[in-house]
Amino acid sequence: MSENTAAPGSATDGTIPPDPLVHKSYSVPIAVASIVLVASVALAIADEMFFRRPYKTIQRNYRVAAVAHLDRVLGVKLSAEDALRRTEEFRALDQAVRDAEDAAWPKIAKVQHDFAVTDAQTVVMADALKDPRSRISALTYLVEKESHHSGELDGGTSKSAEDLRARIAAVKQESVTYTWKKPELPADTSKPDRLAITDPVTGEDLPGWKIAPAEYETTPVTETKTVSELEALFSALQAKKGESQAALGALMTPISAARRARDEWFAQNQADVSKFLENEGGDFRGPALEEFQAAQEEVKKRLAAAGALDYMRSHRTKLDVKALTAIRDRYAAMPTDPLQFGDIRQIHVKDANNWVDRCETCHMGALEPFPMTVDSLKDALVRKWADEKGITDAKTVEERLEMRHLPLFATHPRAEEIFRHHDPEKVGCSMCHNGNGIAVNSLEQAHGLNRHWLWPLHAKEHSEAGCFQCHQDDMVLETGPRFTAARETFLEKGCWGCHEYKGFSPETALIRETENRLRDLDQSSAAKSADADQIKGLQALTDGPRKAEVAADAARRRDALAVEQAQIRLEQEQLRKRVSALYTDRQRVGPNLKDAKVKVRREAITAFIRDPQSVRPGSKMPTPQLVSDEEAKDLAAFVWQAAIDPAENPAYVLPKAGAGNAATGKTIFRERGCMSCHSVTEGGKAVGGDRAANLDHLADKGRADYVYRWIKDPRHRLAAWSPSKGRDLTPAEAAAEDPASLVWTQHTIMPDFRLSDEEARDVTAYLMSSKSGRFEQPAPWLDDAERAKRGKPLAQALGCAGCHEIRGLEEERGIGRELTYEGSQPLDRLDFGHLMLDAKAGVDPLIDWATQKDGVKVFAPEPEDLREVHGKKAGKPWHRPLPFFKHKLAQPTVYDSHRFIPDRMLRSKMPQFQWSAQELTDVTTLLTGSIVPLVPEKVRYNPGARGQAIREGWWVVKKYNCQGCHQVAPTDQPSLWNLPELAAVRAAGKDDEKLPPSLVGIGARARPDYLAAFLRDPSLGGGDARPVSTRPHLAVRMPTYELSENEIGKLVRFFQAMASQPFTYQHAEPKPLDADEKAAATEIFLSEKGGNCLSCHSVTGMKTTENTKAPNLDYAFRKLQPEWMKLWIQHPAKLVPRTAMSQQFGAAPVDGKWRVPDKTLPKANAYPGDHIDLIVRYVYWLGASKK
Amino acid sequence: MTHMLAAFDWHQLLHILTEPDNIPIVLMMLLIPYFLWYGFREAAAHDRLIAQLEADPALAKTHHRKPYPYHPAWDKTLHTWPYLLRVEFLAAIIVTAFLVLWAVWLDAPLEEPANPNLTMNPSKAPWYFLGLQELLVYFDPWIAGVILPHVVLGGLMAIPYIDTNPLGNGYYTWRQRKFAISGYMFGFLVLWVLLAIIGTFIRGPGWMWFWPGETWDPHRQVHEVNRHLHEVVGVTGWVNIALFGGVATLGILGALHLLADVVIRRKMPVLFRQQNFLQYMITLNLLAMMLFVPLKILLKLGLNIKYVWVTPWFNV
Structure with a gap:
């Protein structure tokens, strides 16, 4: 192909075709690429400045929302202040100011006018004098120079000096013309002109406003004077000005004083408006109190009209108007320019490895010193838009951007109570809340919701997870x-x-440790005995010349060993005591299975193990992970055979329960307090407490004889346990042992109700009266030894011994x-x-x-x-x-x-x-x-002695379920109150008659030694006899818990700490009464017009009412703190709000002494002193003298 | 396989492909075929021209020997500035824009806060070392991490000295440079890129083999028993084992040398003639070692034979 040799289009016309490599233009691609590059860089900058910083939008919205909120708060605060100005008190103070002003006004007006006139003149004069003065100064300077040269005063006599002096004189003789505006005295100077503010709601003038600055009509006056005359006049006028001011000061003194009184009153009441709203008027008396209350009502009405009353009630803030306004102005001044980098707010905790939390960057309102909620912000924004833009449609309002972020702006909930002890500046946020505190680029990052942050923000229902890390030793947190x-x-x-888990049953580990130590000591003691024997043996063998020496040496060594043995025995004794105490305190989750043979019916035990809920719905026992029914049978066989048989241990031979009256038993069961822990089903619902088992159909599972024994004496085992021997003893063996080395405590929290045999029979009959009949199949496998052999490793593997005591598995640890x-x-x-x-x-x-x-x-x-x-x-x-x-x-x-x-x-x-x-x-x-x-x-939380006592006490309180019967914290709702009959009593307000007393404040009420004695034995030595009780009218009883001294001490200190009492109680015995005092006291005590004490209280040997509903006063001397008694009698409802006891000695002391209101009692009125003090001493000695 | 196809985990595949650490490899998997194709297209054009010129020697005397359109009046050489640099400028702008957009879109991967007590599973090297990390499966760390990379570098440095082919300078061609190109492609694409791809996409938790579409399950258990070559044969005693290994390794390498020798002599006689003894030996060495690596890989993957030569000081 020849195409390659010739370029396209070249052959025909002979012109050189362009070389594409040279002539190809790259302009377009470069231009396009450049635009793309610039755009991408712009995108990068915008991304960095804005897209990655969502907090900028949030902060802008916060500014709008916070300003709207503060405007609203200020508006509400200001209108509350308007109302303050309308109170009589303020009006009186203000009237005083006005009167002072009015009285002095004519003179003041005159003086002010004089001053104004003088001032008007002097100003113009000073101006007019400027030029001559300047010329005179220049000339004077030259004169002085002449003086200097000539050495003479006053310039000397030379021609130039004279010339200069003449010129100065000439200037002084020049005439100056000036015009000044003379203020005219107003026609009426009888009253000041006051600035008025109209009430936005009623249109009325509100009092207490400033006097308007004086404004005068002026007439121009032109004068001509020589300079020297003018100077003289000027000085005179200046002096006059001073006099005017002095005169004004003197005239203003009474006015200033009145103003000060008024403004101080206002400032005091304005500082905390919400306190004003809740103020009960305690500082006011009589008519002033009524006026104050009227003013309060007025304020409340106005706030309610503004829709702000609830708001103010729930949004208490200590900040005054000035502080809030300053904050508001600061927010209003925040930049809104998106090119700003926004405000990254962070908390840096250096002590925690430079922990940094930037949560506040978006959660702008979280740490503000005034409260904001989502609702209050929404409300403020809605009102603002309605005012400014006329938007009232809810949907439009919802859709506006700022609304989206409102949950971010709310203040931290319960800020006051939480931040009191948890300063965010010291701990940040995410140590408690989790999440990624340092991230600000998105919600997902900041809350740690992406796949690489392993500690995502705790959801709301888990928000108290952060409390556990510092409060490991606490059982109860009031704010948690x-x-x-x-x-x-x-x-x-x-x-x-x-x-x-730390804190739960520490006794188990301690027992193990102590018993290990005891075993070690045993071993070492045995070793030492062996040594001693060896020495004796050697001694016997030795003969010959050195016999005496060897004997002496041997004797020395044996003595040393004897001393060591004695020390070991001493330590062992102490440790055994300790173990004994630990066994007393120790708890187990489930019942003692050594009693199974005498306690549980054969027919029910396997079904219960297989599925506890089938036998007892709602049982606390969880369902074991058994693979098959066969395994259940094996396990049941093991448990059955591991239980103690009456044949091998006579202690397990139980007396027969005998027949009892089920109806009486039911009454006892319901009334005596059993139902504060136990429940029965009534009408489909469980009634009673949920700490202990539900007792429906007890006859399915339990056996009457054991129930009888249990009810009679739950706190003691059937057979003693010997820690040193590691087994349960027969009665004969137990008698042979040292009682201190045996454990008799049954590991249950059920207390002894001190029932008589008959009562126990009745209750047994009641409980055993219901039977579902579902568990009647005989269970022959329970005696199968092979099954038991298979069952034991199963029991060990499944960890039964972690909750239950099982023979042979006592030492097992939890799995x-x-x-x-x-x-x-x-x-x-x-x-x-x-x-x-x-x-x-x-x-x-x-x-x-x-x-x-x-x-x-x-x-x-x-x-x-x-x-x-x-x-x-x-x-x-x-x-x-x-x-x-x-x-x-x-x-x-x-x-x-x-x-x-x-x-x-x-x-x-x-x-x-x-x-x-x-x-x-x-x-x-x-x-x-x-x-x-x-x-x-x-x-971290480090409580003082008081906090520590409260902490330790709560563990004991929760352990024994004290709150099943008693109120321990003021907000408690004991389970006993759920009983229908007692709920009715409460509704009628008759708590004292039927319910156990509330323990709120008992540390201040009862003497600690009494409390300890009572906890040791609530029958106070009376055993099962009823009358020895401070509340004989109550059916429900404080049972005997047989606590260890350790736990009693903890409880007593707990109550003292809860009532903020010092731990060392100093008992001050009240003074005995002399004859007169005794007569007066007796009269007050017995008379119906006096204290009328025996209408509710009882005293042994005195005629009392048929239905006592108040404590027996025999024991008051032992039980109550005298100072408390005084406070109680003064105002019972203050200490126990629902008490039936009334104020018998008037609402207030008369001349510092509490007196019986009735004036007809002769001896009482003859006695000049405090009647309550008298009665307290009387009641004290009533009991003490019988002792 | 059918079981795999039935439950192809697309989510897992997508997850691997979009992992920020793996994005460069994904890009590489797109760019390499592209450039291979582009290079070979150029090479094909040149090869057509070469064929043409070889067919017509007279043309070769006057032809400028480029496959692009040409006019005699055009310059035979062009200045770098502006003709090359303007193209480079455009390329620079495009690459910069691409990098800026990539940086804005994909943040540098930040995983959990570092915890020296917890190792990740799988614990992977950065993408540029994944090929080597994969190689560690087959070789002793000394060999895979030190010897082989040194041999690679040494071999690359040696190329100018053993390359006796005068053809193919300055233009793409396949037919004139078959040996060099195929050798290099084998060394790069198979012994580097393929290993890197395996290390990225196929190796999952526990460095186990997961085909694409298999979920990366850290709890997976496989039964694999690695044996050494001497165990297969049945040699005992460390001295014997060492000797056996030496014999085996040198034997295999020797065999590979011979194989390479035979192939070169038969298929590339020109090369054989052009290289002197040293150059030829180096060429054979490098070829043998390049073939040894995949052989060992196949031994490991196919027969679970881990080491061929076991001594107390090093293994191969």
Whole structure:
């Protein structure tokens, strides 16, 4: 082909065709590429400055919202101040000011006018004098120079000097003409001209405003004077000005004083408007009080009219108008230019490895010193737009951009109570809330929702997870309801049976440690005995010349060994005491299975083990992970045969219960307080407490003799346990042992109600009266030894001994892992098994969260994910610790899914619990929050003695379920109040008659020694006899708990700390009464017109009312603190709001002394002193003298 | 395979392809075929011209020997400025714009906060080292990480000295440079790019083999028993093993030398004539080693034979 030799188009015309390489133009591609490059760079800059900084838009919107909110608050505050000005008090003060002003005004006006006249003149004169003065100065200078040269004063006598002097004189003689505007005195100077403000609502003038500055009509006056005359006049006028001012000052003094009084009053009341709203007028008395209340009503009406009353009530702020205005102006001045880089607000905590939190960059309102809620912001914005732009359509308002960000701008909820102890500047935000505090580029990044940040923001229902890291030793947090609920659930469900967790049952570990130590000591003691014997043996063998020496040496060594032995024995004794105390305090989650043979019916035990819910619905016992019915039979056989048989231990031979009256038993059961822990089903609902078992159909499972024994004496075992021997003893063996070395405590929280035999029989009859009849099949396999042999390793593997005492397995530890720091487990250490990929992809095996396949209702659907709020719905991946825990709790074998585990012992052993949705959320929160603390140590909670006492006390209170009967914290609702009959009592306000007393403030009320004695023995030495009780009218009884001294001490200190009492109580014995005092006191005590005490109270030996509904006063001297008694009698409802006791000594002291109001009682009125003091001393000695 | 096809995990594939760390490899997988195609297109054009010139020697004397249109009045050479540089300028602008947009769109990958106690699975080298990391499966780290890269570099440096083919300078051609191009393509595309691709897309958790479409399951268990060559044969005692390995390795290498020798002598006699002894030996060495690598790879993948030569100091 020849085409290559010739270029196209060249052959024909001979012209040279253009070389494409040379002539090809690249202009267009370069231009296009350049435009693309410039555009991409512009995009990069815009991306950097704006797209990646969503907080700029947010901050702009915040500015609008915050300013609108503050305007609203200020508006409301200002109108509240308007109302303040209308109060009588203010009007009176203001009237005083006006009167002072009016009185002095004519003189003041005159003086002011004089001053104005003088001033008008002097100003013009000064101006007119400027030029001559300047010329004179210049000439004077020359004269001075002449003086200097001539050495003479006054310029000397030379011609030039004279000439200069003449010229000066000439200037002084020049005439100057000036015009000044003379102010005319106004015609009426009787009253000042005041600036008025009209009330925007009523149109009325509001008082208390400033006097308008004086304005005068002026007439021009022209004058001509010589310079020297003018100078003289000028000086005179200046002096006159000074005099005028002095005169004015003198005239203003009374006015200033009045003004000061008025303004100070105003400032004091204006400083906190909401306090004004809630002020009960405690500082006012009489008519002033009424006026104050009227003014308050006025203010409230005006605020209500502005729609702001509730707002003000819930948005208390200490800031005054000036501070709020300053903040508002600062916001209004914030830049709105998108080219600004925005304000990155961060908290830098140096102590925590330079922790940085930038949450405030978007959550601009979170740490503001005044409260804002989403509703208040919305309200403010809506009003603003309605005013400014006339937008009232709700939809338009919703769609406006600023509304989208309102949840970001709200102040931190419960800011005051939380920030009091948790300064955000010291801990930041994300140490408690999780999330990625340092990110600001998007919500997903900042909240840690992307796939690489392993600690996403805690959802709202889990927001208290952050509390656990510092409050590891706390059981109850007043400001943390979900924290408290989580701890309670962990305690009640018995998680601590298998899983160690700090604070829950520390006795178990301590017992183990101590017993190990005892064993070591035993060994070392045995070794030393062996040494001693050896030495003796050697000694016997030795003979010969050195016998004496050897003997002496041997004796020395044996003495030393004897001393060491003694020390070991001493330590062992102490440790045994300690172990004994620990055994007393120790708890177990489930009942003692050594009693199974005498306690549980053969026919029911296997079904219960297989599925506890089938025998007792709502049982606390979780369903064990048994593979088959055969395994259940094996396990049941083992438990049965491990239980103690009456044939081998006579202690297990129980007395017969005998017949009892079921109806009486029911009454006792309901009235004595059993139902504060136990429940029965009535009308389909469980009535009573939920801490202990539901007792429906008890006859299915239980046996009457054991129930009788249990009710009579729940706190003691049938057979003593010997820690040193490691087994239960027969009565004969127990008698032979040292009692201090034996453990008699049954590990249950059920107390002893001190029932008589008859009462116990009746209750037994009642409880055993219902039987469903579903468990009548005989169970021959229970005696099969082969089955028991197979059952034992099963029991060990499934961890039964973690919750129950089982013979042979007493030393077993829980099979679960320690959970104290479970939240810190790295994600890679959590075994998702084959579900890991599903978790990452968002495929959830437990799809139907409402029910599971075995029909057990467990939990509610997943709460809303934040990403859904912004319209980006993801198949929510759950490859994170929190969902891991949630799934594990919901179905413990879930991570065994799809695994081939032929050895059944390698399967997950955690039993299946029955959770409500709230319980599941709470325990998940607890696990997620149990982390190694991120908060720096010096910021962590470190309570003083009081806080520590409260902390320790709560553990004991929760352990024994004190709140089943009593109110311990003021907001408690004891389970006992749920009983229909007692709910009616409460509704009628008759708490004192039927309910156990509230324990709020008992540390101030009762003497600590009494409290301790009472806790030791509530019958106060009376045993089962009723009359020894401070509240004989109550059916419900404080049972005997037989607490260890350790726990009693903790409780007493707890109550003292809760009532803010000092720990060392100093008892000041009241003075005894002399004869007169006694007469007066007796009169007051007994008379119906006086104290009328015996109309409700009782005293042994005095005639009292038929129905006492108040405590017996015999024991007041032992029980009550005298100072408290005084306060109580003064105003009972202040201390116990629902008490039936009334104020018998008037509403207020008279001349500092409390007196009986009735004037007809002779002896009482004759006695000059304080009657309440008298009565307290009387009541005290009533009891003390009988002692 | 049918089971795999039935449940092809597109999500997994998409995930691997869009992982920020892997984007350069994906781009490479697009660019390499493109440039290969472009180069070969040029080479084809040149080859057609060469055939034409060889057919007509008289034309060869006067022809300017370029496949592009040509006019005698046109310059035979062009100045770099502006003719080359303006094209380069345009290329620079386009590349810059592309990089800026890429940087704005795809942020540098930031994964979990570093935790020295937890290793990622799989723990992969940066993309430019993935070929070497893959090679570590087949070779001892000393060989794969030190010896072979040095041999590669040394071989590349040696190319000018062993290249005795005067043809093909300054223009694309296939028929005049078959040996050089195929040798280089084998060394680059197979022994580097292919290994890098395997390391990126095929190797998953535990460095196990996952075909595209298989989900990367860290819990996967495979049964694989690696044996050494001496174990297959049944040699015992470290001295014997070392000796056996030496014999085997040198034997294989020797065989490969012979193979290369036979092929060159038969198929490329010109080369054989042109190279001196040293050059020829170097050529054979390099060819033998280049063939040894895939042989070992196949031994490992196919027969689970890990090392051919085991000594206490090094393994091959």
